[in-house]
Amino acid sequence: MNKRMNIGLLGFGTVGTGVLQIIQDHQDKLVHQLGCGVDVKKILVSDIEKKRDVNVAPEQLTLDPQEILDDPEIDVVVEVMGGIDDARSYIRHALENNKHVVTANKDLMALHGSELLQLADKQNCDLFYEASVAGGIPILRTLVEGLASDRITKMMGIVNGTTNYILTKMSKEGRMYDEVLKEAQALGYAEADPTADVEGLDAARKISILGTLGFSMNLDLNDVSVKGITDVTSADLHYCDQLGYTMKLVGIANRCGDKVEVSVQPALVPHEHPLASVDDEYNAVYVYGEAVGETMFYGAGAGQLPTATAVVSDLVEVLKNKRLGVNGNSVVIPQFDKKLKTDEEIYSKYFLRIHAKDIPGTFASLTSLFNEYGVSLEKILQVPLSEGTLAEIIVVTHAVSKKNYDTVLEKLKSAGVVVEVKSSYRVEGEMKK
Ligand SMILES: NC(=O)C1=CN([C@@H]2O[C@H](COP(=O)(O)OP(=O)(O)OC[C@H]3O[C@@H](n4cnc5c(N)ncnc54)[C@H](OP(=O)(O)O)[C@@H]3O)[C@@H](O)[C@H]2O)C=CC1
Numbered sequence: 001m002n003k004r005m006n007i008g009l010l011g012f013g014t015v016g017t018g019v020l021q022i023i024q025d026h027q028d029k030l031v032h033q034l035g036c037g038v039d040v041k042k043i044l045v046s047d048i049e050k051k052r053d054v055n056v057a058p059e060q061l062t063l064d065p066q067e068i069l070d071d072p073e074i075d076v077v078v079e080v081m082g083g084i085d086d087a088r089s090y091i092r093h094a095l096e097n098n099k100h101v102v103t104a105n106k107d108l109m110a111l112h113g114s115e116l117l118q119l120a121d122k123q124n125c126d127l128f129y130e131a132s133v134a135g136g137i138p139i140l141r142t143l144v145e146g147l148a149s150d151r152i153t154k155m156m157g158i159v160n161g162t163t164n165y166i167l168t169k170m171s172k173e174g175r176m177y178d179e180v181l182k183e184a185q186a187l188g189y190a191e192a193d194p195t196a197d198v199e200g201l202d203a204a205r206k207i208s209i210l211g212t213l214g215f216s217m218n219l220d221l222n223d224v225s226v227k228g229i230t231d232v233t234s235a236d237l238h239y240c241d242q243l244g245y246t247m248k249l250v251g252i253a254n255r256c257g258d259k260v261e262v263s264v265q266p267a268l269v270p271h272e273h274p275l276a277s278v279d280d281e282y283n284a285v286y287v288y289g290e291a292v293g294e295t296m297f298y299g300a301g302a303g304q305l306p307t308a309t310a311v312v313s314d315l316v317e318v319l320k321n322k323r324l325g326v327n328g329n330s331v332v333i334p335q336f337d338k339k340l341k342t343d344e345e346i347y348s349k350y351f352l353r354i355h356a357k358d359i360p361g362t363f364a365s366l367t368s369l370f371n372e373y374g375v376s377l378e379k380i381l382q383v384p385l386s387e388g389t390l391a392e393i394i395v396v397t398h399a400v401s402k403k404n405y406d407t408v409l410e411k412l413k414s415a416g417v418v419v420e421v422k423s424s425y426r427v428e429g430e431m432k433k
């Protein structure tokens, strides 16, 4: 196969520019691996006059998607424009025209991945999306191929760089949330509207994709319970450090038997857990497999060249498959029906911080309530508050069902000795399964 391969790029922003750069800079390696060169024939943009940071011939740019989607000389379409509706319709159009597709679009794959993968399967086309989760970390390929023989029971991911940057700077440098968020935006980690980052939605999209592939079960965004970092305070970070934990926004996908739980929340992980040392904008995905045991994959979760590396690696796989005549075989259709755990079946340890009256009988009434719902305490810390009549009480529970813990939390809010429930977080990383 000596003919050069043509690709069409939908989008030429941060990632698209990086894709062109890697294809140009690594052409020798591509030729060595594929036996032919790769050309970017056409690039879809929304503003043709915009000044570009890279060398691109004006005739390479177009405002018309059909020039890519209907061009019989284009073998692979790379979607790096983002958004949902246009991206979905262009990818469908490309697949219907028997073109293979590579995308970095987590928003789209978390919402419509199942539909698009089925279409790719029907068309005998490849549809790869490695860049959509944890940018440059090759985690999707690892789940599908590297751990193909194992049964994965747990995944915990720090999969949002913006929130990891904010929590790191707040806990290690004592800085304020608003100031660090602005810095993360300026550094280009955050989405255009950072709400999706700080409210946990971006991480939820990524953990739903990880859960779907890791558990071979069709999980979507609605299956993920989501809590972001906007309520985390410096007091929480202080006490969690004092008790031996680091706070991280963690996407969790757990399987027990044939049932799963998928969630995103700020959670406390022990200082010695490998996720605790993943700082700043870095991402990491911890995977526990019954046979392999603990593994963790670490690297840049965003940014131009790390993300573009994942896109171009997908492209190499598509083109290798094309050479072997086996496209479409690697489309992953889930094996199992979706079964979600109920709140009675989700077990976790919890960190709880309350303000209570500093009077005789406070602890007796708290422990009696905990006892009534089978909540056993592992760690207790009490600090008198400057007011003199109030105490800050922090407890870490043993593992308890979500159902019982939530009931206790509700009852604490109206317990006479409790002035305010200040915060509550899951404690993760001590039970592997
Ligand atoms: N940036 C990152 O670090 C990461 C990004 N991703 C994903 O990669 C994708 C691209 O992200 P990124 O490169 O940052 O985005 P940018 O906003 O930097 O670039 C988007 C590009 O798409 C073009 N575009 C957008 N909408 C349209 C449209 N309707 N018609 C034609 N052109 C359009 C824009 O055109 P123009 O240039 O003319 O404005 C621009 O070139 C997203 O899905 C994102 O979630 C995934 C992981 C990390």
Ligand SMILES: N[C@@H](CC=O)C(=O)O
Pocket (backbone or CB within 6 Å): 135, 159, 160, 161, 162, 163, 189, 190, 191, 197, 202, 301, 302, 303
């Ligand atoms: N906003 C995202 C960018 C990559 O997906 C993040 O902060 O990780």
Ligand code: NA
Pocket (backbone or CB within 6 Å): 130, 131, 132, 133, 134, 135, 136, 137, 138, 139, 140, 310
């Ligand atoms: Na990745």
